[in-house]
Amino acid sequence: MPKETKSIAVIGAGSWGTALAMVLADNHHEVRLWGHKKNQINEINEQHTNRKYLPEIELPAGITGYSSLGQALEGITDIILAVPTKAIRGVLGQIRELAKKPLMVVHVSKGIEPDTLLRISEMIEEEMPAELLKDVVVLSGPSHAEEVSQRHPTTVAVSSKNMAAAERIQDLFINQNFRVYTNPDIVGVEIGGALKNIIALAAGITDGLGYGDNAKAALITRGLAEISRLGTAMGANPLTFSGLAGIGDLIVTCTSIHSRNWRAGNLLGKGQNLNEVLENMGMIVEGVRTTKAAFQLAEKYSVNMPITNALYNVLFNGRNVKESVDILMNRTKTAEMEDLFNVLDSRLK
Numbered sequence: 001m002p003k004e005t006k007s008i009a010v011i012g013a014g015s016w017g018t019a020l021a022m023v024l025a026d027n028h029h030e031v032r033l034w035g036h037k038k039n040q041i042n043e044i045n046e047q048h049t050n051r052k053y054l055p056e057i058e059l060p061a062g063i064t065g066y067s068s069l070g071q072a073l074e075g076i077t078d079i080i081l082a083v084p085t086k087a088i089r090g091v092l093g094q095i096r097e098l099a100k101k102p103l104m105v106v107h108v109s110k111g112i113e114p115d116t117l118l119r120i121s122e123m124i125e126e127e128m129p130a131e132l133l134k135d136v137v138v139l140s141g142p143s144h145a146e147e148v149s150q151r152h153p154t155t156v157a158v159s160s161k162n163m164a165a166a167e168r169i170q171d172l173f174i175n176q177n178f179r180v181y182t183n184p185d186i187v188g189v190e191i192g193g194a195l196k197n198i199i200a201l202a203a204g205i206t207d208g209l210g211y212g213d214n215a216k217a218a219l220i221t222r223g224l225a226e227i228s229r230l231g232t233a234m235g236a237n238p239l240t241f242s243g244l245a246g247i248g249d250l251i252v253t254c255t256s257i258h259s260r261n262w263r264a265g266n267l268l269g270k271g272q273n274l275n276e277v278l279e280n281m282g283m284i285v286e287g288v289r290t291t292k293a294a295f296q297l298a299e300k301y302s303v304n305m306p307i308t309n310a311l312y313n314v315l316f317n318g319r320n321v322k323e324s325v326d327i328l329m330n331r332t333k334t335a336e337m338e339d340l341f342n343v344l345d346s347r348l349k
C-alpha cells in the first residue's frame with residue numbers, strides 16, 4: 001500500500017513510540033527510534049527487543065535505536081513525537097537546538113498542559129520557531145501499543161490544520177493492520193484523546209470498588225457527554241466525539257486490561273493512594289495531569305463536568321472514592337442532552 005519510503009525519527013522509545021516505529025518499519029521506512037536511556041537503546045540494537053515496554057515482542061530490522069538526538073535527526077524532515085505530555089517542551093527545546101531543516105511534527109501524545117491549558121499542537125507551535133516547523137499533525141484513536149505491536153487490527157485518526165499534511169501521514173502509517181482515517185477537526189481529535197483518560201481513571205475506580213457494568217456504561221456515556229460539551233465549547237465539531245478519537249478511544253481505554261489509566265483508577269478504587277499508584281505503574285498515566293487541566297478548562301469555559309470534578313477532588317483534595325460516587329449519583333436531577341444543546345445553541349448564535 002505505501003508508495004513512498006522515508007527516513008523517519010521516532011522521538012520517545014516507550015510503549016507507543018516503539019509500537020509506531022514497528023508500523024513504520026513494516027511499511028519499509030528507515031526508522032530511527034530515539035530514547036534517552038542508553039541501556040534501553042543498546043537492548044533495541046543488540047537484542048531487537050524493548051522488554052520493559054513491550055515484553056515478548058521482536059522488533060523488525062528496519063528499526064535502529066539512537067541515544068544521540070543529533071544523530072537521530074541528521075537529514076530528517078519527519079518526526080513522530082511520542083513522549084509523555086509533561087516531557088514535550090523539554091524534548092522540543094533540544095530538537096529546536098539540533099534541527100537543521102524545517103520539520104513535519106507528528107504528535108501522538110494524549111494530554112493537555114495544566115495552567116496554560118494548551119493542546120499539544122499549540123505547545124509545539126509555541127516551542128518551535130516558524131522557520132523550523134513545516135506542519136503539525138496529531139495521530140490519535142483507540143490504539144494500545146501492546147496490540148499494535150502484535151499487528152492486531154487497529155484504527156486511528158489523523159488531523160492537522162493542513163489536511164494535505166494529514167493525508168501524507170495517513171500514507172506513511174496505513175497498512176493492512178493499521179488503518180488510518182483523516183479528520184479535519186484538530187481540536188476535537190486532541191480533546192477526545194486527552195479527556196478519555198479522565199473517564200478511564202473513573203471507570204477503573206468504579207471497577208475497583210466492585211461496581212458492575214452498569215456503572216461503567218454510565219461513565220462512558222456521561223463521560224462522552226461532558227467531553228463533548230467542553231470540546232464543543234472549545235470549537236470542536238461535536239461529530240468528532242462519535243468517532244475514533246471520541247467514543248472509540250473512550251471505549252478501549254475504559255475497558256481494556258492494557259490501559260494504564262484504567263489500571264491506575266482500579267488501584268485507587270481498591271484503596272491505594274495516588275502516590276502509591278503512580279509508583280507502582282512504572283509507565284505514564286496521562287489522565288492525572290489532564291484531570292487538573294480539564295478542571296481548569298471547565299471553569300474557563302463555564303462547562304459542567306461532574307465526573308471530571310469528582311475525580312479532581314479524589315486526586316488532588318483527598319476525597320474518598322466511594323463518597324465521590326455517592327455525590328455524583330445524588331446531584332440535582334437533569335435532562336440528558338440539555339447541556340450539550342445549550343452549548344450548541346450558543347455556538348450557533
Ligand SMILES: NC(=O)c1ccc[n+]([C@@H]2O[C@H](COP(=O)([O-])OP(=O)(O)OC[C@H]3O[C@@H](n4cnc5c(N)ncnc54)[C@H](O)[C@@H]3O)[C@@H](O)[C@H]2O)c1
Nearest residue numbers: 013014015016017036082083084087109110144145283284
Ligand atoms: N501506550 C499506548 O498504548 C499509547 C497509545 C496511544 C497514545 N499513547 C500516548 O503516547 C504518549 C507516550 O506514552 P507511552 O505509552 O509511550 O509512555 P511510556 O511510559 O510507555 O513511555 C514513555 C517514554 O518517554 C520517555 N521519556 C519520559 N520523559 C522523557 C524526557 N524528558 N525525555 C525523553 N524521553 C522521555 C520514557 O523514558 C519512555 O521511554 C502518552 O501521551 C500516551 O498517552 C500511548
Ligand SMILES: O=P(O)(O)OC[C@H](O)CO
Nearest residue numbers: 141142143258259260261
Ligand atoms: O494505556 P492508556 O490508558 O494510557 O491508553 C493508551 C491509549 O491512549 C489507548 O488508545
